[in-house]
Amino acid sequence: MTIEQATICVVHxxxxxxxxxxxxxxxxxPIDDGPIDDDDDLEDEADDPVVSLVSG
Structure with missing residues (x-):
């Protein structure tokens, strides 16, 4: 096989x-896991007290 034939084969x-x-x-x-409540995590975070650490 010549280089020209090989090139034609590759291109083809x-x-x-x-x-x-x-x-x-x-x-x-669908898997029934019950009602989806994605807001539950956000509500939990909102109920947590905010603690700020200040290094001095």
């Missing part, structure tokens, strides 16, 4: 789109 291979099988995500049943 690069131009060919690769067809990868598209995996469809499996439908999973």
């Amino acid at each position: 291979d690069a131009d060919v789109p690769t067809e990868e099988p598209v995996e469809e995500p499996a439908e999973e049943e």
Whole structure:
């Protein structure tokens, strides 16, 4: 194989789109953890007393 043939092969291979099988995500049943309460952490932090440390 000559350099010209090798170059043509490389360019040809690069131009060919690769067809990868598209995996469809499996439908999973939603997990019921009860009501979602994302504000709980923020409320806990708001109830904590603020402590400031001053080094002297």
